[in-house]
Amino acid sequence: MELDIINNKGVQLTFENITYKVENRKYKKQLKKQAEARQRDDYEGNPGQYNQTIEKELTILKNVSGVFEKGELCALMGPSGSGKSTLLDILAERKSTGKITGKLLINGKEVGDAYKKYCSYVTQEDILLQTATVFETIKFYADLRLPGVSEEDKIKRVEQVIEDVGLTKRRDSKVGGILPGGIILKGLSGGEKRRVSIGCGLVTNPSLIFLDEPTSGLDSVTALSIMKTLLDLTKTKGCTVIVSIHQPRSQIFELFNRVMVLIKGKMIYNGSKILEHFEHLGYTCPNNMNPADFCLDTAVEIGDGDRYEEICAQWQDTWENEMINQISQLHIDIEKPKATPITYQYYILLQRAWRDFLRNQGNFFARVGTAIFTGLLFGACFANLKENSKDAQKMIGVIFFLITGLCLTPFAVISLFLSQRTLFNAERASKVYHSFPYYLATVTVESFVVFFVAIINAAICYLLARLRWDASYFFYAMMVYYFVQLLSDYLICTLANMTGASDITFAYGSGFCVIFMLFAGFFVPVQELPVSFGWLHYINPLFYSFASLMQVQFKDLELECVQPVNSTMVVPCQFQNGNEVLKYYGIDEWSRDQSFGIVILWTAFFFTTSYLALHFLNREKR
Numbered sequence: 001m002e003l004d005i006i007n008n009k010g011v012q013l014t015f016e017n018i019t020y021k022v023e024n025r026k027y028k029k030q031l032k033k034q035a036e037a038r039q040r041d042d043y044e045g046n047p048g049q050y051n052q053t054i055e056k057e058l059t060i061l062k063n064v065s066g067v068f069e070k071g072e073l074c075a076l077m078g079p080s081g082s083g084k085s086t087l088l089d090i091l092a093e094r095k096s097t098g099k100i101t102g103k104l105l106i107n108g109k110e111v112g113d114a115y116k117k118y119c120s121y122v123t124q125e126d127i128l129l130q131t132a133t134v135f136e137t138i139k140f141y142a143d144l145r146l147p148g149v150s151e152e153d154k155i156k157r158v159e160q161v162i163e164d165v166g167l168t169k170r171r172d173s174k175v176g177g178i179l180p181g182g183i184i185l186k187g188l189s190g191g192e193k194r195r196v197s198i199g200c201g202l203v204t205n206p207s208l209i210f211l212d213e214p215t216s217g218l219d220s221v222t223a224l225s226i227m228k229t230l231l232d233l234t235k236t237k238g239c240t241v242i243v244s245i246h247q248p249r250s251q252i253f254e255l256f257n258r259v260m261v262l263i264k265g266k267m268i269y270n271g272s273k274i275l276e277h278f279e280h281l282g283y284t285c286p287n288n289m290n291p292a293d294f295c296l297d298t299a300v301e302i303g304d305g306d307r308y309e310e311i312c313a314q315w316q317d318t319w320e321n322e323m324i325n326q327i328s329q330l331h332i333d334i335e336k337p338k339a340t341p342i343t344y345q346y347y348i349l350l351q352r353a354w355r356d357f358l359r360n361q362g363n364f365f366a367r368v369g370t371a372i373f374t375g376l377l378f379g380a381c382f383a384n385l386k387e388n389s390k391d392a393q394k395m396i397g398v399i400f401f402l403i404t405g406l407c408l409t410p411f412a413v414i415s416l417f418l419s420q421r422t423l424f425n426a427e428r429a430s431k432v433y434h435s436f437p438y439y440l441a442t443v444t445v446e447s448f449v450v451f452f453v454a455i456i457n458a459a460i461c462y463l464l465a466r467l468r469w470d471a472s473y474f475f476y477a478m479m480v481y482y483f484v485q486l487l488s489d490y491l492i493c494t495l496a497n498m499t500g501a502s503d504i505t506f507a508y509g510s511g512f513c514v515i516f517m518l519f520a521g522f523f524v525p526v527q528e529l530p531v532s533f534g535w536l537h538y539i540n541p542l543f544y545s546f547a548s549l550m551q552v553q554f555k556d557l558e559l560e561c562v563q564p565v566n567s568t569m570v571v572p573c574q575f576q577n578g579n580e581v582l583k584y585y586g587i588d589e590w591s592r593d594q595s596f597g598i599v600i601l602w603t604a605f606f607f608t609t610s611y612l613a614l615h616f617l618n619r620e621k622r
C-alpha cells in the first residue's frame, strides 16, 4: 500500500442529540433516605432530598449536538465533572459502559468499523514502555497500524512524525520512568512524553485526533508549545484536532478555531465566536480578562443560577434553527480499514517484549542468581548421596525441596506482570492489537527465562547431590522441573490477571502453594491423609510432579542396606529397593510418564486460565 492511500482527506464530524446514561448505583440507598425523610416529615430541613425524583439511571450527557469541520483545532471546555471526557470518549467510540443514544456522522454518513481508520485518541496519562526509544515507540504503532505499507515507507513515516512533534533531537532517547521493581530509568521529560503519545496517535495520519487534557500536568511554556504543534498539524495536514481542556490561558485560547462549552452535561456553546455569543446574552468580557476564564466563570455562574436551563434551551434553539443549516454537507466514501494479521502482531509484540527484557535484566539476573545460589546451597547440604537405604530419605528431600523452590520463584514476577498489564490495557483500549498475540509474546519470553532459571537451579542440585545418574534420567527430571516452574508461573500469572493487585496475588498465590505442598505426598504419604480431604492430592499438580520425579529416581533402583556405624546388631533396613520407597509414599501406581502427562495438562490449564483472565477481567472500563 502506498503511503498516500492513508493520507487523510479531511473529515467533518457531526454529532446529534447525544445522550449518555449510566446506572445509578446509589438508587436504592437514595430511595431509602428519601422515604426516611418523608417519614420524619423533614421537608423543612431537607427540601431537596424530600422532593427530588430519584432516577434509576443518571444522565451524564443530555441531547448534546455539535460539529467539527475539517482542519480545525477545537477545544471542549467546561468545569470539572461537566462531561468533557465522557463526550470525547463517545466521539472517539471508546465508551464501553452505559447507554448511548444519538448519531455520530462522518462526512454526513454513519460509520462502523471504518471510523477507526480516521481517528486516533491520545489519553490523559502517558502510558508508554519505559525501555523503548522514541523511534521504537512510534515505529511499534506504525508496524501494527499500517498493514501493507513497506518497511521503508513505515520508517519514513515514523521519521516524519518525530519531526512533526518536535522530537528529532530525542529520536534515540529512551522514554524512561520507573521500571517494574522500582529502578528509575532516566529518559524524557513530561512534555516530551506527551509529544511521544501524540506522535503514536499521528502515525496513521489520522483525519481526527482526540486528546484528553493534553496540557494537564505541564508547565505553561510546554503546554503552549504542545498546542502550537497541534495547530501546525491542522494547518499542514488538514486534520481536525479536538482537545478537552479545563481553562486554557489566553495565548492557548487564541489558538483555537472552535470552542464547545459543556456545563452539567449540556451544551452551552459550540462555534468560533464565543465572546460575541456571550455579549449577545448580555455578558461582556472585560478587556484585561482571559476570555476562557470569563466564559467559564460566567457560564458556571449561569449554571448555578436559575437561568441555566433557559440558556441551554436558547443554545438548543440556535443550534436547531440556525447552526444545523450552516453545516456543509461533505460526502466522501469511507473505506474499511485493513487489519494486521495476528501472526504479524505476534512477531512485532515478541520483538518488543524481547527488547524490553534485554534492557531490563535486573529481574532476570536476580532470578538466575537466586537459582545458582540455592542450587549450590542445596547441593552442598545433600552432596554425594549414595544409592543406599540411609541416603534414600535425603534423596526424597532433595526432590521435594527442589519442587518447592521452583514453585515459589515465580512470585518474583508479580510486579512485572502487573506493570505490563497497565500498558496492555491502554493499548487494548486503542485497539492496537488482539490480546492473544500479546499474551503469546509475553509468555514466550517468560518461558525462556523460566527455562534458564529452572534448569540452572535443578541441574546444579541434581549433579552435586548425585541423584540417579544416566543421561535419560537426568534430562527427564530436568523437563519435569521446568514444567513445575512453568505451571507455577502461569498460576501466579492467572492470579495477577484476575486480581490486578500485587498484594492480593501474593496472598492467594502463597495460600495455593502451601496447600499444594501439604498435599504433595512428601510430609504425609497420600494413603495416610485423612479420608475426608485426602482426595485433594488427586487435583494437586505438585503431587504429580513429585510422583514423576520419584519414579525417575527410585523405579527399579537397588538400594544397598547400610548398617549404623558401631552397631553390633543387624538392623533391618526400611527400604531394600526403590520400588519399596514408591510403595511407601503411595505413588507406585503412577508411572513417570502418566504423572508427567498430568503435570503438562495442569500447565496447559493454567496457561489457558491466565489468558482468559487477561482477556476478560480487569479491562479498562470507560
Ligand SMILES: Nc1ncnc2c1ncn2[C@@H]1O[C@H](COP(=O)(O)OP(=O)(O)OP(=O)(O)O)[C@@H](O)[C@H]1O
Pocket: 022, 023, 058, 060, 078, 079, 080, 081, 082, 083, 084, 085, 086, 087, 097, 098, 246, 622
Ligand atoms: N460510568 C459512570 N458512572 C457514574 N458516573 C459517571 C460515569 N461516567 C461519568 N460519570 C460522571 O459524569 C460526570 C462527568 O464526568 P467526566 O469525566 O466526563 O467529566 P469531565 O468534565 O471530563 O471532568 P474532569 O475535567 O474533572 O475530568 C462526573 O460527575 C462523573 O462522575
